[in-house]
Amino acid sequence: MVPVPDAQQLGATPLAGARAALARRLLPTVLNRFDVDIRTAGAPPLRTTAPAPGLPQIDVHRPDDLIRRIADAPKIGIGEGYMAGDWSEADGTDLADVLAPFAEKLSSAIPPVLRRLRKVVDRPIPLHMRNSTAGSRRNIEAHYDLSNDLFALFLDQTMSYSSALFEHGRPRTRETLRAAQLRKIDAALDRARITEASSVLEIGTGWGALAIRAAQRGAKVTTITLSKEQAKLARDRARDAGVSDSIDIRLQDYREVTGLYDAVVSIEMIEAVGEEYWPIYFQTIDAHLNVGGTAVIQAILMDDARLRATRASYSWIQKHIFPGGIIPSLPAIERTLDRHTTLELTEISKFGQSYADTLRIWRAGFDARLDEVRALGWDDQMIRAWQFYLAYSEAGFRTGYLDVAQLRLERPRADADV
Structure with missing residues (x-):
């Protein structure tokens, strides 16, 4: 994980000092617009209007350091300030509750004059994070090869690291998470029309849950990943499930795939592809899908206008959690399909609130096992980064x-227009 810079060093130059002075003047204008109680004991307030009673509360412990971070990189500084302990949720306040008002009003609460400064203050995405063949391998390893033992601490027994699909009106708890994950997997397999006669390509193995479930239906599965840690455990899990003979687990980039398949499934893989490579990703699905075949991708989605506004800027989550990642919008996916493939988008099924609950359960599981996380070598800064990532993602959904959806893509039959 990338270390957090010392806040004092960020303000060491005249230009940095000027940026910090400007940030100190502008921050109250922005923060006054959010439904959060921000308290800075012993320092000038960062919020200058009285908050309504009962709002979630933030305690700012080192306001000068936090301002320096925000001035240096607004999209990175808030998260790094949390990692460093410059601010925290108040006792009795949940971190996701604190972050939800920011996620809800992020676009509308920033005054137009400040939005026009985005090109000046936003940091460009570093070139080494491009998702070339070599870059993708580095980016995937930076997250997914942290430790299988780490992910096992907070995921359910399926080791599914993507949104579950909960039933409407049913309890959404740790006890029901496994069933909800299997429901998500079965929904994807059903949408892809996978049966015992199907040949299946899975782009993004995870820890093998979908491949195992498809093989249990009788399908023959080729599944690819760039994570050595994931591939190793997925092979073990396939063996333990008795379906090793039906699953070919490959350490392979999606751009290196060969063969034709009746179905292609890819669960929350597109977020790691990078906008530059979306055409190649969908062309790969198109090229390796049999005529009349069906593909299903599960994708995290954001608003198209928000994507256009932020696509070129470097964010905290790219720096510390998912290097090279970018979340698409549904219109962006549709534009890519129309311009670069023969695939038709024939079904969209959204379930964003299921993701909010999935993340809440993951975070509770992570927090309940912090002693074991520390035993894996994680320090407090790394732990706070993970807590911030899970809470902010939950708030977004x-x-x-943010939203999440399963999208069915179909390759038309040659005689479709006859």
């Missing part, structure tokens, strides 16, 4: 800033 809870407020509708």
